[in-house]
Amino acid sequence: MRLSVPSAGVLLGLLLLAPPVAAAAYEAVAVVDGGVVQGALRFAGTPPRPEPIPVNKNRDVCGDRAPSEALVVGPEGGVRGGVVLLERVTRGKKGGADVILDNHGCLFVGHVTAVAPGDRVRVKNSDAILHNTHGFLGKPTVFNLALPTRDQMIDITRRLTKPGVIRVLCDAHPHMSAWIVVHDSPYVAVTDARGAFRIGDVPPGTWKVTMWHAGFRPKGRDKDGRPLYDEPRTVTKAVTVAPKGTASVDFELR
Numbered sequence: 001m002r003l004s005v006p007s008a009g010v011l012l013g014l015l016l017l018a019p020p021v022a023a024a025a026y027e028a029v030a031v032v033d034g035g036v037v038q039g040a041l042r043f044a045g046t047p048p049r050p051e052p053i054p055v056n057k058n059r060d061v062c063g064d065r066a067p068s069e070a071l072v073v074g075p076e077g078g079v080r081g082g083v084v085l086l087e088r089v090t091r092g093k094k095g096g097a098d099v100i101l102d103n104h105g106c107l108f109v110g111h112v113t114a115v116a117p118g119d120r121v122r123v124k125n126s127d128a129i130l131h132n133t134h135g136f137l138g139k140p141t142v143f144n145l146a147l148p149t150r151d152q153m154i155d156i157t158r159r160l161t162k163p164g165v166i167r168v169l170c171d172a173h174p175h176m177s178a179w180i181v182v183h184d185s186p187y188v189a190v191t192d193a194r195g196a197f198r199i200g201d202v203p204p205g206t207w208k209v210t211m212w213h214a215g216f217r218p219k220g221r222d223k224d225g226r227p228l229y230d231e232p233r234t235v236t237k238a239v240t241v242a243p244k245g246t247a248s249v250d251f252e253l254r
């Protein structure tokens with residue numbers, strides 16, 4: 001019997017097909033003695049109040065103006081809609097979030113969501129008017145969905161394979177916007193109305209933890225009248241999680 005020896009060309013082809021080593025895929029494993037990272041995002045000082053945004057279409061349904069959600073500050077300065085991410089966790093808990101981004105009352109609900117690749121994500125329209133949900137990762141379009149009828153729902157799970165921050169707009173209504181943060185692991189959380197977050201099942205060890213906020217200082221409007229805000233803010237800290245321990249880390253926005 002003669003074993004076939006692959007030619008140099010075949011070997012080169014195999015090398016080119018191999019994924020780059022740097023992009024290590026996340027692996028779901030049973031977490032032993034997992035801990036918790038928790039804390040809050042608070043605004044330092046007196047927060048500015050972003051102005052309401054004029055509505056240019058379907059005013060009978062949407063009203064004349066919509067609240068800006070660029071900066072939402074609750075009791076004791078807690079900031080809603082910050083995203084907290086543990087970095088470079090390559091092995092850990094199983095994901096499995098199930099998120100619906102709802103066009104509801106001419107707003108995206110929720111304004112900020114965070115998922116990992118593979119989490120189920122669907123876009124819904126709860127209004128009886130056309131919304132067109134358009135997601136961008138930088139300049140390229142990630143999804144572009146016309147939802148003309150009430151209770152329509154489209155699954156976008158398979159579009160969200162690449163980590164990054166997706167800016168979501170409605171092509172029909174410039175006052176509508178949202179953010180979807182796709183993290184490279186399920187170790188991610190969005191701060192609630194009190195600014196609080198909690199990430200569980202964290203493997204013991206020292207991790208980099210980053211807070212991301214979309215930015216909130218007004219920077220004029222684009223050609224469609226869509227308000228623009230300054231650049232996203234990020235703050236990175238280190239956190240050490242003891243076996244079965246709870247580590248607290250707070251962030252400030254100013």
Ligand SMILES: [Cu+2]
Nearest residue numbers: 131170172173
């Ligand atoms: Cu819309």
